[in-house]
Amino acid sequence: MIDLFVIKVGGNVIDNPTLLDAFLQKFAAIQGKKILIHGGGKIATRIGDQLGIQSNYVNGRRITDAATIDVVTMVYGGLVNKQLVAKLQTNGCNAIGLTGADANIIPAVKRPVKEIDFGFVGDVKPEDVQSTALKALLEAGMTPVFAPLTHDTKGQILNTNADTIASSLAIALSAHYNVRLIYCFEKKGVLHDANDDNAVINLIDRVIYEELKADNVLTDGILPKLENAFAAIESGVAEVLIGHADDVQSNTTDTVAGTLIR
Numbered sequence: 001m002i003d004l005f006v007i008k009v010g011g012n013v014i015d016n017p018t019l020l021d022a023f024l025q026k027f028a029a030i031q032g033k034k035i036l037i038h039g040g041g042k043i044a045t046r047i048g049d050q051l052g053i054q055s056n057y058v059n060g061r062r063i064t065d066a067a068t069i070d071v072v073t074m075v076y077g078g079l080v081n082k083q084l085v086a087k088l089q090t091n092g093c094n095a096i097g098l099t100g101a102d103a104n105i106i107p108a109v110k111r112p113v114k115e116i117d118f119g120f121v122g123d124v125k126p127e128d129v130q131s132t133a134l135k136a137l138l139e140a141g142m143t144p145v146f147a148p149l150t151h152d153t154k155g156q157i158l159n160t161n162a163d164t165i166a167s168s169l170a171i172a173l174s175a176h177y178n179v180r181l182i183y184c185f186e187k188k189g190v191l192h193d194a195n196d197d198n199a200v201i202n203l204i205d206r207v208i209y210e211e212l213k214a215d216n217v218l219t220d221g222i223l224p225k226l227e228n229a230f231a232a233i234e235s236g237v238a239e240v241l242i243g244h245a246d247d248v249q250s251n252t253t254d255t256v257a258g259t260l261i262r
């Protein structure tokens, strides 16, 4: 099977113009078929603040009420997505910006209300991903760029974590391609000590993951990122890596910089 790189870039990179420009140049230079999924949580929070709409997170997921879904639709689907597409075009990458509603690629289910009402947050099942249109875009030489938005197929846009979109697309496409999933953020990988940027853990499996959790080495966003990474590697994705945005290009070759998930 032919290689496909499914690459996610996080909010701290998108929010840093120097890091972002360097990342986009390197992403554009990656040869072969590729998809980009972007976050942008920090920018949505900032613009929400400017509009008087406060952000609330529970377990790393944004509580998305009616005002917030409008903000994130504008910020992720508009501002961030189109800026990334325009920058990729200047770097010679024929990017096409999408949400999960476009071509019905990512139908989702509004998260059921249990102890917490997350509002307009969408849960995705990889088996529901509609990959026909996506494959056609890839085969036509285009590079799809996904905002972290899905839809309920009844007209409602839903906010979905970008790491989850990346793993769901990677799993769905692994039926057709040799998928290599790379999570890019502002750290060199999963770290033994979140304050020591050089303490990269080269390899994590479920056993090591549980030990690191028990030792409180892992907190915040790295926990759901690793859960998504394990879901991908356990569901047919050929390779899953977590690394620095600066290392994206070298991570598409045989030189691995960052944390490999097994």
Ligand SMILES: Nc1ncnc2c1ncn2[C@@H]1O[C@H](COP(=O)(O)OP(=O)(O)O)[C@@H](O)[C@H]1O
Binding pocket: 009, 010, 011, 012, 013, 039, 184, 185, 186, 187, 189, 190, 191, 192, 193, 194, 217, 218, 219, 220, 221, 222, 223, 225
């Ligand atoms: N051991 C660790 N190694 C790396 N990052 C960690 C660790 N523990 C906590 N983190 C935090 O997790 C964050 C990554 O999660 P998140 O903010 O969701 O990423 P993204 O920017 O890709 O959305 C890092 O910015 C860091 O602050």
Ligand SMILES: CC(=O)N[C@@H](CCC(=O)OP(=O)(O)O)C(=O)O
Binding pocket: 009, 010, 011, 012, 038, 039, 040, 041, 042, 044, 060, 061, 062, 072, 121, 122, 148, 159, 160, 161, 162, 163
């Ligand atoms: C439901 C939910 O929490 N959605 C995320 C989507 C953005 C995202 O994932 O951005 P990062 O990758 O930059 O964190 C949010 O609104 O923050």
